[in-house]
Amino acid sequence: MSGMDFSKGHGTENDFVVLPDPDVRLDLRADRVAALCDRRAGVGGDGLLRVARTGALVAAGVLDAAPAGVGADDWFMDYRNADGSIAEMCGNGVRVFAHYLRATGRESADEFVVGSRAGARPVVVHRCDGATGEVTVGMGEVRELGTSTATLDGQTLTGLGIDVGNPHLACVDKGLTAAKLAALDLTTAPVFDTDFFPHGVNVEILTPMADGAVDMRVYERGVGETRSCGTGTVAAAAAALRSAGRTEGEVRVRVLGGEVQVSVRGGVAELRGPSVLVASGQVDDAWWARLG
Numbered sequence: 001m002s003g004m005d006f007s008k009g010h011g012t013e014n015d016f017v018v019l020p021d022p023d024v025r026l027d028l029r030a031d032r033v034a035a036l037c038d039r040r041a042g043v044g045g046d047g048l049l050r051v052a053r054t055g056a057l058v059a060a061g062v063l064d065a066a067p068a069g070v071g072a073d074d075w076f077m078d079y080r081n082a083d084g085s086i087a088e089m090c091g092n093g094v095r096v097f098a099h100y101l102r103a104t105g106r107e108s109a110d111e112f113v114v115g116s117r118a119g120a121r122p123v124v125v126h127r128c129d130g131a132t133g134e135v136t137v138g139m140g141e142v143r144e145l146g147t148s149t150a151t152l153d154g155q156t157l158t159g160l161g162i163d164v165g166n167p168h169l170a171c172v173d174k175g176l177t178a179a180k181l182a183a184l185d186l187t188t189a190p191v192f193d194t195d196f197f198p199h200g201v202n203v204e205i206l207t208p209m210a211d212g213a214v215d216m217r218v219y220e221r222g223v224g225e226t227r228s229c230g231t232g233t234v235a236a237a238a239a240a241l242r243s244a245g246r247t248e249g250e251v252r253v254r255v256l257g258g259e260v261q262v263s264v265r266g267g268v269a270e271l272r273g274p275s276v277l278v279a280s281g282q283v284d285d286a287w288w289a290r291l292g
């Protein structure tokens, strides 16, 4: 059986299919990405990270141009959601991507830039071995968009629209406890204001800040509920700080899949957390070809 190399990895159990594609040979049509991310009929994942250098993606026409601050030789995280849609940024994904580059020898430095459609994302790899890593990602500007609402589990919540390169609605519910959060039914997509979020939105529900920490669940655009969302934890941290009358600080965000640390300073965020590389294998060429 011949096939296409892949790896599986996750950041606080937000999991990804990692696809090395240095010559950008793969046509990542939405249906093919969805088939790969399918948890029964495919490899399974919340998303897919194609690994290629920025210049190769521009040469292949996948990118029109290198985003500002991203060099042709910088590795670029070409992120796709499980439904095959393209998203601008993936915070947990950048940690796994950076860990993968180090663990496979594609990068040898502890600090380097990862390219994304949201721009340059500088990373610091604090430690990494084949299986586990600890990475800090420079998440760029956190831009508040004003308040909007989402309706889920029969209730309408007010939240803060936040752009972290991709769109979020972070709903701090003052009366919410961790137990009530855990009991929320997130099996169906929240109803949101499509005029406010014309390109869809990732919706976070979180407890108010206590002892420098919040509890959060998230319903992701193009995926559904995930056990974690890195850009979502940044949006949640910014909303929790705002709700506490602050514009900067450190927030520990507890998600279903673990815990990350977010720092917001001067309107710019950093995200620190774990990465795990679970397995590597091959996608069978005949299986891939049958997708048409």
Ligand SMILES: N[C@H](CCC[C@H](N)C(=O)O)C(=O)O
Residues within 6 Å of the ligand: 014, 081, 086, 087, 088, 089, 090, 091, 092, 093, 166, 167, 202, 220, 221, 222, 223, 228, 229, 230, 231, 232
């Ligand atoms: N899981 C990702 C977010 C993916 C965002 C995607 N669902 C979208 O914006 O459409 C993260 O760790 O930031």
